[in-house]
Amino acid sequence: MSVLLDISHMDMEFPNPKGAFTALKDVNLKIRQGEFVSLIGHSGCGKSTVLNVVAGLYQATRGGVILNGKEVLEPGPERAVVFQNHSLLPWLTAYENVELAVKQVFRKSKSKVEMREWIEHNLNLVHMGHAIHKRPSEISGGMKQRVGIARALAMQPKVLLMDEPFGALDALTRAHMQDSLMEIQAELNNTVIMITHDVDEAVLLSDRIVMMTNGPAATIGEILKIDLERPRHRLDLADDTHYNRYRAQVLKFLHERHSKPDVRTAPALNTETNSVDTGSEPDKTKNKNTERTDAVVDAA
């Protein structure tokens, strides 16, 4: 399979009163057609920045993104984004939210009837066929996220970008959503980049897990290839030795190499916290601060 998306030598600096803040430094990643790639790392490490540059919402300071041989310069529906907080327009129903996207993308190529069928097809795909005329305020968080995914899928994107799509959901709903996503993925074979905090989610869904070092000047620390057969079932995998080894590897990276990629350190103080979900800390800034102090301790 050929390379569909090429992130090469991407630097990202944000202007700052005290000079530029370097968020990303030399990020390189090649993604093939149909691949499911997860980006994992601590809060504030720049995962979202990578995704936003690929989406075209930010422009990289140096380097850039090439999709299908063309440089990404602006946002567009061929790189549909599923935002963490669903981002549905609250004044439109589920149907109308998807319709807005479909009308924009297919206004020249589909007839009215085809568009309606396509909207309904995508809502059915995410199991939202029963609530297509409900507004976001009338449905649950998981259902909103389903509609958000339907809207993104309905754009028929070359790459589907998901920014912690299930981060705001409870564990049970999240598991349902992951299963749904795997089903859809098996059917459509989309190319997906997903940001996650959840190690289990990353291992369960991904073909490759891209682990990022901490910022500032964050970059890719390690890439882990997940060689598990599909379809994957979470219950079967719970006792699978390969699955658990992958999981342990990701955890180990997150706990040990949370500073620069070349700074190998002894297991940090917090290794005993066997937290699987590194995103579970409610206060992200606080989390960031503790990471920073860890880094200082490590350096010393």
Added chain:
Amino acid sequence: MASTTLGNGRLAALRLPRLDGSLLSNSAKYMALPLTGILVFLLLWSFSARQIDTSLGKFPGPAAVADQFEALYREHQRSREKERAFYERQEIRNAKRVAEDPGYIPKLRAYTGKETFIDQIGTSLVTVMSGFLLAAAIAIPLGIAIGLSPALNSAVNPIIQIFKPVSPLAWLPLVTMVVSALYTSPDPIIAKSFLNSLITVTLCCLWPMVINTAVGVAGIDRDLVNVSRVLRLPALKHVQKIVLPASIPMIFTGMRLSLGVAWMVLIAAEMLAQNPGLGKFVWDEFQNGSSDSLARIMAAVLVIGVIGFLLDRGMLTLQKFVSWDKVASQ
């Protein structure tokens, strides 16, 4: 010692159930308490009115004002009757002239009786709505443009901040002179006085709408803007599909503030410039100085208050119909 204890015990037995929210039924909350408030107000008003002696007699109490309400209404009916009689007479006269001389083209003259209280209410309402709508037509697009463009915001903001606190009374002489200078049609379709009031109202009620619309537009959720960018919505569609619905609650807040300002400004403008309307009615009664004048002014004050309240309620009802955000329009 024993007797006091007994006394306390008796008092406790006689104590009424506490009048807190849980004991009051809904109808009491929504009807009885407001009615009690109004009743107490009327009593206080009636009592204090009797203590005040003015050069036009005692300050009017509720009863005197109620009498004047009735008198004003009867005056209105009488005037309408006169008007009808006038047109009847004119018609008969014209028919006669035409019968005598078939080549005669009848002249139709309009009735020019004094405007009644109820006519003045109508004039004021038409003026305030016209001024408000003109202001909204300018302010909402301008607010959207300012909200979308930080550069435009920086450019326009000082001007808004300077003009916002200006009293309508300061604008009025300028508006009057400018209208007289520019609007020089020999047979004006719109009265100059109406234009003066309208423009003064517009100038004063522009600002709350501009500011609130701009704040609403500038504060749209980044993610919704990003959705629009990913979909590559063209600018006009972006405004229509994302910006306008997202800022509707703030636009309505601005509109309600503006309408309140507009109504206050209008009465002042009408008083000062002798433009027809409720303000002119108040001023005329003040100049008239009859023994009924104060009661009639008080009647006008109440009507002005009730109309102001109804305008705000009307706006809120409109918001409920238009806005998707049912919480904001409670």
